Amino acid sequence: MKQEDTTPEQPPPARLPLWANPRIGLVVLLIALIALFTTLRPAFLNTQLTLVPMQADISVYAVVGLSQLAVLSLGHMNMAVGRMAAMSAFASGLLHDRLDAPLILALAGGLAMGALLGALAGLIIAHTGVNSFVVTLALDFALIGLVSLLYATFTDGVAFNGLPAGMSALRTDTFADYCAGDVCGPEIPLLAPIALIAVLVVGLLFRWSRTGREVLMAGSNAKAAQLSGIPVRLRTIQAHALSGLLAGLAGFLLSANNGSFSAGVGDGFLLPSFLAPVLGGTLLVGGAVSVLGTVLGTAITQVIYKGLNLLQFQVDELKLYIGLVLLAALSLDRVRHVLAERRGVPA
Amino acid sequence: MMLLAEGLTKSFPGVRALDGATLTLAAGSVHALLGENGAGKSTLVKLLTGVYRPDAGRVVLDGRDMHFASPLEALHAGIGVVHQERNLVPEFSIAENIALQHLPNRLGMVDRARMREQSRRCLDLLDLDLDPDTKVAELSVAQAQLVEIAKALSVDTRVLLLDEPTASLTGDEADRLYAIVRKLTATGHAVVLVSHKLEEVFAVADTVTVLRDGRSVAQAQPLSGYTRDEIVDLMVGRAYASVELAARTVDRDATPALELAGLSTRHGHRDVSLRVARGEILGLYGLVGAGRTELAKALLGLDEITGGEVRVHGVPVRIRDVGQALRRHRIGYVPEDRKGEGLFLEQPITRNVGVTVWRRLARFGLIGDKAERDVVAEYTRLLGIRAASPTQLAGQLSGGNQQKVSLAKWLAASCDILIVDEPTVGIDVRTKAAFHELIARLAGQGMAILLISSDLPEVVTLADRIVVMGEAAVRGELPNDHDYDTVSQRVIRLIHAAPAAA
Numbered sequence: 001m002k003q004e005d006t007t008p009e010q011p012p013p014a015r016l017p018l019w020a021n022p023r024i025g026l027v028v029l030l031i032a033l034i035a036l037f038t039t040l041r042p043a044f045l046n047t048q049l050t051l052v053p054m055q056a057d058i059s060v061y062a063v064v065g066l067s068q069l070a071v072l073s074l075g076h077m078n079m080a081v082g083r084m085a086a087m088s089a090f091a092s093g094l095l096h097d098r099l100d101a102p103l104i105l106a107l108a109g110g111l112a113m114g115a116l117l118g119a120l121a122g123l124i125i126a127h128t129g130v131n132s133f134v135v136t137l138a139l140d141f142a143l144i145g146l147v148s149l150l151y152a153t154f155t156d157g158v159a160f161n162g163l164p165a166g167m168s169a170l171r172t173d174t175f176a177d178y179c180a181g182d183v184c185g186p187e188i189p190l191l192a193p194i195a196l197i198a199v200l201v202v203g204l205l206f207r208w209s210r211t212g213r214e215v216l217m218a219g220s221n222a223k224a225a226q227l228s229g230i231p232v233r234l235r236t237i238q239a240h241a242l243s244g245l246l247a248g249l250a251g252f253l254l255s256a257n258n259g260s261f262s263a264g265v266g267d268g269f270l271l272p273s274f275l276a277p278v279l280g281g282t283l284l285v286g287g288a289v290s291v292l293g294t295v296l297g298t299a300i301t302q303v304i305y306k307g308l309n310l311l312q313f314q315v316d317e318l319k320l321y322i323g324l325v326l327l328a329a330l331s332l333d334r335v336r337h338v339l340a341e342r343r344g345v346p347a
Numbered sequence: 348m349m350l351l352a353e354g355l356t357k358s359f360p361g362v363r364a365l366d367g368a369t370l371t372l373a374a375g376s377v378h379a380l381l382g383e384n385g386a387g388k389s390t391l392v393k394l395l396t397g398v399y400r401p402d403a404g405r406v407v408l409d410g411r412d413m414h415f416a417s418p419l420e421a422l423h424a425g426i427g428v429v430h431q432e433r434n435l436v437p438e439f440s441i442a443e444n445i446a447l448q449h450l451p452n453r454l455g456m457v458d459r460a461r462m463r464e465q466s467r468r469c470l471d472l473l474d475l476d477l478d479p480d481t482k483v484a485e486l487s488v489a490q491a492q493l494v495e496i497a498k499a500l501s502v503d504t505r506v507l508l509l510d511e512p513t514a515s516l517t518g519d520e521a522d523r524l525y526a527i528v529r530k531l532t533a534t535g536h537a538v539v540l541v542s543h544k545l546e547e548v549f550a551v552a553d554t555v556t557v558l559r560d561g562r563s564v565a566q567a568q569p570l571s572g573y574t575r576d577e578i579v580d581l582m583v584g585r586a587y588a589s590v591e592l593a594a595r596t597v598d599r600d601a602t603p604a605l606e607l608a609g610l611s612t613r614h615g616h617r618d619v620s621l622r623v624a625r626g627e628i629l630g631l632y633g634l635v636g637a638g639r640t641e642l643a644k645a646l647l648g649l650d651e652i653t654g655g656e657v658r659v660h661g662v663p664v665r666i667r668d669v670g671q672a673l674r675r676h677r678i679g680y681v682p683e684d685r686k687g688e689g690l691f692l693e694q695p696i697t698r699n700v701g702v703t704v705w706r707r708l709a710r711f712g713l714i715g716d717k718a719e720r721d722v723v724a725e726y727t728r729l730l731g732i733r734a735a736s737p738t739q740l741a742g743q744l745s746g747g748n749q750q751k752v753s754l755a756k757w758l759a760a761s762c763d764i765l766i767v768d769e770p771t772v773g774i775d776v777r778t779k780a781a782f783h784e785l786i787a788r789l790a791g792q793g794m795a796i797l798l799i800s801s802d803l804p805e806v807v808t809l810a811d812r813i814v815v816m817g818e819a820a821v822r823g824e825l826p827n828d829h830d831y832d833t834v835s836q837r838v839i840r841l842i843h844a845a846p847a848a849a
Contacts, residue, residue, distance in 0.1 A: 208713045210705040217702055220691040226649075227680060227688050228702045228756060229670035287693050 026280065026296040030303065037307035044310055047187050052174055054306050055188060059195035060253045062298040064269050065276030066202050067246035069294050071239050072277055073206065074219040075286025076132035078243045080121065081273045083143035085251030085266030088114040088244075090150055092252060093160035093261030103164040111248045117143070118244020122237035132240075151263040159262035163255075170194075170256040191253055198249060202242075203291040215239045219286025271326065275301055279329045301325070349374045349537050350395075350426075350506050355404035356561075357390055364390040366561035367404065370539075372506065377528060377538045379548045379570060382558035383582050383775035388541050389431065391558065392508050395539075396428045397421035408506070419448055427499030428508040431541075431773065435483045435491060435498070442466035442479035445498045469497040473527050487636060489520040496527070507531065508539045513547060514773050517634040517801050518839075525551045543775060545575055546804065557581040583777050592787040597627040597811055602661040604795035605678070605764050610655035612645040614638060616819045618655070623764070623795045628786065630810025630827065631799045632838060638819035639799045640683055643766050647672050647680055659764070673703060676764065679757025683768040683799070685746070689753035692742030696734055697723045699741045699752050703760035726755040730785065747778030758789075765789065768799040783809055803838060807831050815841040 037044040044050055064081065071078045078084075092110035095101035101109065121139050125132050151157055175185025205212035215235045218225040226232050250269065255261045278284065279300060280293020304325065308318055350372040357365040365387045372378050382388045393399045395406060397415030406413045408424060415421040418428075435444045442459075445466040450457050466479040475493055483491060492512060499507055509528070513521040521544075528538050528551060542548050548555075549570065557565040557578065564581050565573075573581075603622035610619040616638055623629040631639050644650050646657060648666040656663050659676045672678040682688035691699055701708075701719045708718045723737055730751040734744060741752055750770060757765060767786065771779045786809060790796050800806050806813055807829060815822040815838055823841040827834055 204713070208716075210709045210712055210714055213698070213705060213714065214702075217691055217694065217698065220694050221687075223688050224691055225702075227647075227669055227682055229668070229673045230702065231668070231670060287691070 023281065023290070023293055023296065026293065026300060030296060030300050033300065033303045033307065037303065037310065041307075041310045044307060050306055050310070052187055052189055054302055056171075056191050056257050057305075058295075058299050058302045059189065059191040060250055060257060061272045061276065061302060062195050062295050063198050063246055063250040063253060064273045065280075065294040065298050066198060066291065067243050067250060067269075068273035069277040069282055069289050069291065070202070070243035070246060071132065072282050072284060073212075073215050073286060073289045074132075074236060074239050075284070076125065076219075076236075076239070077136060078118070078121065078240065078247070078273075079133060079136040079270065080117070080140035080143060081243070081247045081250075082266035082269040083140045083147060084114050084117045084244045084247035085254070085269055086147045086263060087117055087143055087251075088248030089251040089255045089261045089265040090147065090154075090263075092164075092255070094154060096162070096164045096261075097154070097160045101164065103166045106164045106167075107252055110252050111245050114248020114251070115241045115245040118247070119237055119241035121244070122240025125240065126233040126236040147263050158264070159260040161260075163260065167256050168259065170253075171259055191256060194249075194253065198246065199291060199295055202246070205242075206289050206291065211235070211238060216287055216289065221287075271322065272298070272301060275322070275326050275329065278326070297329075349409060351407040352391070352395060353405055353407070355391065355394055355406075356402045357387075357394060357399055358402055363561055365394070365401075368558060368561060369563045369566055370395075370556050371567045372537045372539060373554070374505070374535050374537050375532050376553040377532055377540055377551055378567070379552035379555040380539055380541045380558065381545075381548065381555060381578060381582055383777060386558040386582070386775075387561040388558055389510060390561075392428060392430075392510050392539070392541060395421070395506075396426055396508060422448060422499075422502050422504070425503060425505040426508065427502065427504035427506070429492075429495045429499050429510060429512055431510045431514065433491065433495070435495060437484035438482065440480050440482055441470070441477055441486075441494055441497075444483055444494065445469055445479075445501050447498070449502065465501065466497070469501050470494075472500060473497055488515045489517070489524075492516060492520075493524065493527070496524075500531075505535070506537050506539070508541070510541045511543065511773060512540070513542065513544060518803065519634065519842075521547060543773065543779075544802075545578060545776075548578075549575065559583075579776055582775075592784065592808070595626060595787070595791050595811070597624050599624055599627075601625065603658070604660055605797065606658040606661075607642075607646070608656045608658065610642075610645075610657065611653045612642070613651040613653055614641045614645060614819065616642055616645065619816075619819075619821055620655075621814050621821065621824070623797050625763075625795050626790055626793045627811050628790045628796045628798050628809050630806035630813040631797060631816060632801070632803065632806045632813055633816035633822075634801070634842065637816040639816055640768055641819070642816075643680060643768060643797070643799060646766075647678070673757075673760055673762065674706070677760075677762045678764040678766065679703075679760065679762035681750075681754050681757065681765070681767045681770060683772065685749050685753055686742075690741045690749055693740060695738040695740055696727065696732070696744075696752055697737050700726055700755045700759055703756040707760075722759050723755075726759045729758070730755050731781070745778075747774045747782070750774060750782065754785075763793070764795045764797075766797045766799065769801060770798070771800075771802065771805060779805075803835055804831060806838075807834050813838060817842055 067081050068078055088110040091113035092106040095109040096106045121136050125135050170190045174187050174189050176187045178185050206216060214230045215238065218230055218232045218235050222232055251265045254265050276297035277294045279297030281290040282288065282293060301322065304321065305318060308321060352370040354367045354369060355365050356367055368387060368391055370391065380388055380391065390399065394401050397418045397420050413424060442463045446462045450462065463479045470477055470479065473493055473496060475497065477490065483494065486494065512524060516524065532538055540548065540552055552570050554567050555565060555570045556563055556567055559582060601624060604625045606622040608620050611617055619642060621629065633639050641650060645652055646666065648668045648671065657666065658664065664676060666672045666676065669680065686692060697719060700723045704722055705714050708714050720737065727737065732748050732751045732755065734748065741749060744752065771782055774782065786796060798806065798809055807827060810827045812824060813827050814824045825837055
């Protein structure tokens with residue numbers, strides 16, 4: 001607490017150097033990466049081959065990132081994002097398969113399943129005080145078994161046959177396929193606006209809503225939050241429920257992308273779920289989130305993925321590089337934190 | 348002269364914390380280092396103990412120039428320190444904590460027998476009857492403080508620096524600590540004492556250095572040459588008048604704003620009764636561990652109430668949590684542990700103050716930035732919170748300003764019953780006086796205030812009546828005629844009285 005006893009007059013808070021502002025750094029990095037890959041493989045800017053599928057992937061994984069961000073706000077983790085997504089996809093698939101539910105009801109059912117599982121995790125964490133990492137890891141383990149059992153019971157074992165009407169359009173169509181007279185939409189997949197809505201809602205929640213702000217305060221100092229009248233347990237449950245709901249949405253988007261509700265949805269969610277928020281400047285200790293940063297973090301990850309893919313790197317190599325990116329991002333997170341502390345400005 | 352620090356200068360980005368400060372220290376004496384918050388006391392202590400390195404100046408110990416690269420080097424040179432913040436590892440035993448910086452080892456393993464024996468010797472030096480195997484987490488605050496001193500003495504220490512050693516101790520415990528300090532000086536140790544409590548300083552110190560704005564304005568002068576007021580003048584650099592608080596009239600016959608009737612709690616409180624009227628300040632005095640903070644927390648629903656009744660404006664209530672206390676009964680609580688419980692250190696001032704009013708400001712669950720800014724600006728101005736901007740992080744403010752932020756959120760939420768727990772611990776003289784004026788003003792506006800404090804002069808200055816607590820029960824209640832000598836005698840007698848038969 002050196003500041004406390006050595007500062008007769010508060011010095012004006014210094015600004016962080018530009019490179020330490022995560023958002024601007026990410027935009028520069030994103031542009032640089034796109035330029036790099038385009039130079040190496042001009043096909044990188046090919047609409048059908050690269051840009052449209054990449055936008056679809058960014059849409060899916062941005063929501064995956066937001067799902068983790070929802071609990072990082074508390075300084076918690078959700079190790080079960082993938083399985084919550086799988087359970088959610090199962091619920092949607094079952095509703096359609098057995099009850100012939102239309103698209104919107106299948107989606108609602110899936111989201112409800114995700115939110116419920118998240119709320120369950122939150123409830124256990126809030127009332128037992130057990131570390132979120134442990135609780136969600138155990139939940140993930142249990143759900144792995146449950147997902148296989150359920151798919152074995154209700155389907156041929158791997159996936160439901162068929163999608164609700166309209167869902168395959170989400171997969172195949174872009175706005176360019178819809179024309180009013182001669183004017184057609186841009187080459188943006190139909191998934192994108194759904195993800196955009198999620199981004200806006202989550203952004204609004206943490207920036208301007210009382211609930212979201214109180215979640216952040218609880219993440220910042222749970223004791224002080226309790227003593228300021230914030231219902232910390234309720235906020236914990238809500239944050240985890242939001243995480244589950246977003247995991248469910250991500251599961252739905254990926255199912256649309258894949259063309260089926262399958263048991264494997266969400267298998268690859270865990271790492272990207274941390275990668276995007278942390279790259280984007282969200283603190284692992286809680287109390288601060290960056291929704292925009294998460295979107296940028298997702299975009300960068302997917303650009304690297306697609307770029308290396310085009311350069312014909314193998315899957316294992318891809319994993320290696322993405323893992324390294326995460327390590328670098330985490331180190332930068334620490335550097336940024338230390339720097340912010342020294343300068344006395346919010347990280 | 349045992350230790351000489353000369354022309355010490357140290358700057359941090361944007362501020363010169365020390366500007367050629369000088370300190371001389373003789374063996375066998377207690378030397379007081381005084382100054383307001385921000386005068387540079389802690390920086391000086393940290394320079395002497397190798398935490399920081401000086402930009403200019405030198406430190407001479409027994410005629411040799413010292414250049415400490417780390418606190419460990421300073422310790423091995425014989426300079427031990429007890430910092431203001433706790434530096435013990437709660438999960439470790441006393442012995443492990445004391446030996447932490449120089450674990451005796453045998454074949455690469457910790458030599459536990461020797462470690463225990465070493466720590467035993469340190470504890471004996473302080474007449475501490477504690478089992479070295481006890482975990483620090485199980486100690487009381489006062490015991491932990493003494494263990495910190497034992498740790499500082501664990502190497503062949505000859506200079507001991509104590510930074511606010513009694514901030515969390517009661518009068519008795521402080522007396523005990525100072526008895527140990529005198530014993531140490533009798534054996535040739537030199538002690539530097541940093542403290543805000545001038546009564547204690549005058550009781551224990553031989554010589555004094557006063558820092559103001561990073562410079563020494565009085566250097567190694569015998570303390571007997573000064574009066575209390577003269578020292579305060581030196582510290583603040585202007586003629587200082589002790590606070591004259593406006594007289595208040597309290598209508599004691601009206602229904603009390605807050606009343607506890609025969610309250611028992613799971614924490615062990617028995618039959619606690621007290622009442623605070625509108626416009627009244629009730630001082631709740633007692634030793635640390637008397638259960639005053641715990642009483643406040645039980646009242647707020649954080650601990651279970653097992654018997655008796657709480658009445659707010661005459662109506663019996665059951666408070667479930669702080670949120671309910673605030674919304675339904677307009678009770679606010681400013682906790683003792685500012686940094687751990689009162690503030691969100693990594694959040695801006697706006698959020699720290701705004702947190703209690705979001706509910707009121709929200710439209711469809713959303714909070715307008717401008718509405719929040721306006722409320723925060725109003726209370727920042729009202730309380731005179733000094734900050735570079737409203738978005739400055741609470742962790743970056745000085746202690747006094749932090750405390751004001753911690754208080755501001757309750758004023759913004761228009762509380763009319765306020766519980767303030769040790770409001771001025773670690774706050775300098777001038778800020779403290781301003782704080783006292785503020786609390787008196789709030790009471791003058793009709794707020795009912797329960798003042799929990801272990802600072803007897805503070806209680807005597809502020810309170811209308813004083814309730815003395817000991818061992819989770821009320822020992823007695825007395826009116827306060829603001830005459831420190833008579834009131835303090837009666838309070839001390841109550842403290843030492845045998846607990847009333849239950």
